[in-house]
Amino acid sequence: MGAIGGDELTKWEKMQEVVSGEEKILVLVRLRPLSEKEIARNEVSDWECINETSILFRNSLQERSMFPMAYTFDGVFSGDCSTRKVYEEGVKEIALSVVSGVNSSIFAYGQTSSGKTYTMIGITEYAVADIYEYMQRHVERAFVLKFSAIEIYNEAIRDLLSTDSLPLRVLDDPEKGTVVEKITEVTLRDWGHLKELLSICEAQRKIGETSLNETSSRSHQILRLTIESSACEFLGKDNSTTLAASVNFVDLAGSERASQALSVGARLKEGCHINRSLLTLGTVIRKLSKGRHGHVNYRDSKLTRILQPCLGGNARTAIICTLSPARSHVEQSRNTLLFATCAKEVTMNAKVNVVMSDKALVKHLQRELARLESELRTPAPSSNCDYAAVLKKKDLQIEKLEKEVRELTKQRDLAQSRVEDLLRMVGNDQGSRQWGGHRQEGNKWEDECSVSESSGMADTHFLDIQGRKFGTAESSNIDYSSNSDEPSLNLPGNGEDDSLSNGTSSPLSDRGYPVRPGAEFVLGTGEDLDDICKEVRCIEMDESLALSTGDAEGMLALMVPRYSNVADEEIESTPSREATNTQNNLTYGRLEQRMQNVQKTIDSLAGPYPDGSPPCAHAAGMLNSRSQKLNRSWSCRANLMAGSSSPPPYFETAGESQNTPPNGFEKSFPGRPEGFQKLSRNDSQSSIGIAFVHELKARENNNSLDEDIPSIDTFVAGLKEVAKLEYEKQLADCQGTEPKAEKAGKNVKDVGLDPMQDTSETPASWALEFERRQKAIIELWQCCNISLVHRTYFFLLFKGDPTDSIYMEVELRRLSFLKEAFSQGNHAVEAGQTLTLASRGVALTYMSASDLFERKNGGKKKEVNCLKAGITRDGNFPG
């Protein structure tokens, strides 16, 4: 046995990676010409090779046959093709794999007299010739060729190189697999020696005469040439390795029909064995063609048992299916083609077979052992590097986990804050109900105070109405068709029967004004409260979802100026600042005048109430309720739209201030009325207010939502006290200390859009502002075709396509949709850009709110875009 060195082994191992792998059996079809006998019988050829890979059945009589008319294989060869061509173009590559250590097999399969032996004799000769030619070209390698030959005749194995006719046994060797016992294996001297042996085999093979073939092979013949090769330089050395592979030339006996072969006696018996073994071969091939699932019956015949490695195993295999073109053999030809069709689906898994000598194997294993022991004793430098890398990786993991912990802690705090906000909201709602009830007592001070409060919340009023109304119905509609100045809302569930919870109908609704306070402002029942809480939760969930999932791109929010502190920062560069400063310098006389105007306006809008109470009281009560409600909504939102605003100061309870630590923005909020600031800092001058704070504290200590709502009386009393103090304070400021207003105006000069932040203004001016903003927002809606939809207090959703009314929040939050909506109105929108969408003082600023979130969420930055709407007090916000 020759040997190759260690380097050679490495080379062959690499080669194995290249050569080895799965491949399908190569299937060729060879059509022989009509024989003389067939021509004499006037047989016609029904088969035609139409190209290099397809063969066509041409018979006009059987065109409607259910069999396929055309077959495609790896190669088809017509009758005029030489065996040389079949070899060169078909099987040469596979046959010569053997010299590279890869097993290979060349089969000839077909019916009797179809040309199998004719083909295989030529193929074997050409292949062996090429092998010898290869050996001559590679003198650096030492080749050893061994030859063996058997035939399987009547299911018995016969050694064709032995004079002994005793059948050989087939054994299963644990290392070599299936082997034929005592088979003669001749080491070839040269090419001539092989030719000699081939002649012997040909002579030894059982041949019989049938009516179809005078020299019909009555057995399956397997010629095996085993080639071992090794590099000459390592010959005889301990570290030698060898490539060893075999090539099988298999000339199968032909299937035959006894009726056609006219076989009787011995021929008939032979034919039965042939057909049976071929049937097993066909079954094995069919099973293998469907994948290697389940049992494959190799052992059902000696043929398949011996050829098992060549069928789906460690070998490259080519099958040449031979056909007789004669019409009389069409059925057998179809069977052959069916076999070929299955065979081409069989997957082989060839490998380069490297054999080490025992010594080489021992040496190789010793080296491997020594290397492993060495690694264990003294870790290589590379190992140290690995440890360092592992440590670094672990450090990163720890860092990441710590970051996650911090993140989760923030989220937990945020959630706690939300819970607290919800608790406060419940409390505010209760207070709102009581507040409204007190108004109806007709207390003049309450009337005046309520005007100031309501006007202060005017900007939120309209939004809240929209949100609530739409929140009560799946489908909602804003009807702008009646009048551009006074669009009416056709809101489901708010028809003419809508009334206040106290039985009074909405005065504004009677006038067709879009605001229907009766249905909105009074939270007289527990159901209302629950509904609103649900709404608030929904908003919170929606927003949280939008933010947490990073779907902030399309987040669209209408930020009413009162709450849009950061928006104000952006808008400060706009010309409205001048108008704001002008407004800040209002004198007391102007203030009083505006108060009167507000009352007149509200009276004219509302008309007399059925209960005879002054319209302004109702309006104030309603607005106040709405303010409470908005405050509740805001509390929810404040946690989400971080830094976007502070709650309305007049309704920010002391408890709220305690529960939610003021962020930097709240601290710097310039427009907070001092009196209220004191209250919110829990040092109210009002003992009632303190009582209220205590009650809120007690409520928070007890986490029961149902049981710990502060008493309404306490709440209302507290608010009354606060409002009274504030009113008196502002009145005093306006009368005597003009500089105070100026100072306040300076503080808020850049805010501009929020009259509530301007302490120089009176409640009357706020009411006017409320009216202005309502109209402006309505215009905005008309202009942009914006509608508030279900459960959205702060989201304005755009209907970009007038024919496609989309109310799904998620969809409408998408930035692309927002852009589309703007572009329809010839407004290109870019982040940070302020747009004027209506002529009367409404501006929308499309901005990144990441800073807002960063501020509110303790440094956690979220990329959120929001749309802010601002309205200037003079109604002329420039674009």
Ligand SMILES: Nc1ncnc2c1ncn2[C@@H]1O[C@H](COP(=O)(O)OP(=O)(O)OP(=O)(O)O)[C@@H](O)[C@H]1O
């Ligand atoms: N391609 C061919 N060109 C010319 N003659 C051919 C061709 N193929 C086969 N023949 C001739 O056809 C006859 C039958 O061929 P062959 O003995 O090889 O068939 P077979 O398939 O081996 O039959 P069997 O299975 O009975 O042994 C032979 O006389 C052979 O010379």
